[in-house]
Amino acid sequence: MRQFVIYRRVSTEEQGRSGLGLEAQSRDVDLYLANYAETPFEVLGEFLDVTSGRDNDRPELNKALDLCRRTGAELLVAKLDRLSRRVSFIAALMDDPKVKLRVASMPNADKFQLHIYAALAEQERDFISLRTKAALAEAKARGQKLGGLRDATGKRNEAIQRDARSFAERVRPIVQPMRASGATLAQIAEALGGAGIATPRGGAWTATQVKRVLDRLDSVA
Structure with missing residues (x-):
C-alpha cells in the first residue's frame, strides 16, 4: 500500500x-x-x-x-x-x-524537473529583489533631478520591455521544452505556478500569459 x-x-x-x-x-x-x-x-x-x-x-x-x-x-x-x-x-x-x-500541483514531475523549477524560482526571487532596489534608486534619483514627462514615460516603457524579455529568458528552460513536447498553455501555466514561480507582476499564471512569453521568446530567437 x-x-x-x-x-x-x-x-x-x-x-x-x-x-x-x-x-x-x-x-x-x-x-x-x-x-x-x-x-x-x-x-x-x-x-x-x-x-x-x-x-x-x-x-x-x-x-x-x-x-x-x-x-x-x-x-x-x-x-x-x-x-x-x-x-x-x-x-x-x-x-x-x-x-x-x-x-501535488506537479503530479508527474520527476527529480530533474523539480530541481529546474526550484532553481528558476530562486533565480526569479533574486532578480525581483534586485529590480526592487534598482526601482527605489531610480525613484530617489528622479526626486533629485526632474525630467520631462515624455522622457520619463519612454524610459519606463523601455524598462518594462527589458524586464519582460529578461523574465522570458529565465523561464525559457521550462516553457519551451514543455510546449515542444505537446503540453498545452494551461498545463505550462499550472507547472509554473506549481514551481512557485510568479508572473512578472507577482500574480498567478494563465494560458494567455504563457502565450505572451512564448511569443516574446519566438521574437528574439
Whole structure:
C-alpha cells in the first residue's frame, strides 16, 4: 500500500491562526490523493510549520522527514515552495535515498524537473529583489533631478520591455521544452505556478500569459 506523509507550511503566525494559505494547500493535496495516488493509500501523518520558507530549521518538517525515512512513505507537499525557497535545500533533500518527494500541483514531475523549477524560482526571487532596489534608486534619483514627462514615460516603457524579455529568458528552460513536447498553455501555466514561480507582476499564471512569453521568446530567437 502506498503511504504518504503530508507537510504544509505557512509564513506567519497570523496565517497559521487564520488558516490563510492552509485551505489552498489542503485542496491541492486532496486533489492529488483523489486523482493521482495509487489506491489504496494511507496517510501516516500530517505536519505543519509556521515559518519563512528561507528558514531550513523547521521542527515539524524534521518530524515529517524522520517518519518518511523510518517507514518509506512519500513526502507530499502542495507546492514546491511550501517545502523550501532554497534550491540547495531541495536539491539535498532529493539526493536523500530514504526520502521520496511528491508535489501535488506537479503530479508527474520527476527529480530533474523539480530541481529546474526550484532553481528558476530562486533565480526569479533574486532578480525581483534586485529590480526592487534598482526601482527605489531610480525613484530617489528622479526626486533629485526632474525630467520631462515624455522622457520619463519612454524610459519606463523601455524598462518594462527589458524586464519582460529578461523574465522570458529565465523561464525559457521550462516553457519551451514543455510546449515542444505537446503540453498545452494551461498545463505550462499550472507547472509554473506549481514551481512557485510568479508572473512578472507577482500574480498567478494563465494560458494567455504563457502565450505572451512564448511569443516574446519566438521574437528574439
